[in-house]
Amino acid sequence: MTTVMPDAASLDQAADQLVAEIEKFLATRPAKRPAMPEPKPARGTGIKLPPVDELIAQAGIVTGPAPRRKKAQERGLPGGVWRILPDWALSVRRGPRRQVTVTEHLQLTALVIQRYGWARGSLRTRSGRRCILGAQAVLYRLGYGDQDTAMAAGRVMDRLLWARGIRCHYHEWNDHAGRTEGEVLYLLREAIGAASAAGR
Template sequence: MTTHALIDASQLSADANQLVREIENFLATQPARRPNLPAPKPARGSFDLPPVDELIAEAGIVTGPAPRQKKTKDRGLPGGVWRMLPDWALTVRRGSRRQVTVTEHLQLTALVIQRYGWCGRGLRSRSGRRCILGAQAVLYRLGYGDQDTAMAAGRVMDRILAARGIRAHYWEWNDHAGRDEGDVLYLLREAIQTAGQ
């Protein structure tokens, strides 16, 4: 007979708490929300735009290859067992729901994919990697944003794909053969820029 160690709720939420700290740190660095005012229309024929490097820096976009991260040992459950648990286990940690903007939701979706890895063909892999929709589900389970925010973020991604001539929804596009994490993060960066306008 095999003996299995019992895992209590505090252990289940250890890694979720770490993700929540990362999300809260990210949200703390965001500027205060201002009401959306319509941008003044430029006069016909005059387009005085700042240099592209300045626009990229202002948008907070990091260019170039992703920095290599040192592998750290999980402080949560042994052997990354938490990643194999169902997503409902994340609700153990959730307090009250915190509203986020569509732009913040897209930025946090990218953060989840960068933290846990990306997968195609399903919301999550056995090792805990997430597709775009799976990363959105993590945010929802942890109490960041609501279904309306996630659906609005999805519409932004769908519009970008439609502008590229792609008729599939973003979750179908995510699962297409040949797709990789770089493609997904590029779509999310474009959506972040578009939603912020």
């Protein structure tokens, strides 16, 4: 049986779709910005400034609504050939590494499993389904988070399993006979809640 390799243009398009969906998700996350301090009045200057509107007019600044931007076309995670390519191929598309929180990493891990499907017994199947660890590898290869982030997310899942009396790591638990995708996504939802509550 021969395998038809996709052309470069279709790979680029598929990779762009995956990155676009992750970027869209991260854009919905609230930015953590420090509160702006209240301005302190100047003391002893004796200078009286004109009203702000007058200063703006003197500076020649035109005010009004910002120009409308065209909405980017919404695209989902790629299917088809991109799912079945080796994960190292994702690294080709990686831009600068982008840091994500542990909570975001867990949310994106669940997103990959929901889009590509879940696997048991291997990082990925020939059809492109991923286990938890395989989904984390997709994010790492694309440049979202680093090994420390992935390991911290793993520790959150391990602690939840330990609290249930399960004495194995999350990736071993994923591969147990009888495990279901629903159980895996439930563990990820629990981990997301725990990491978020801890401010991670």
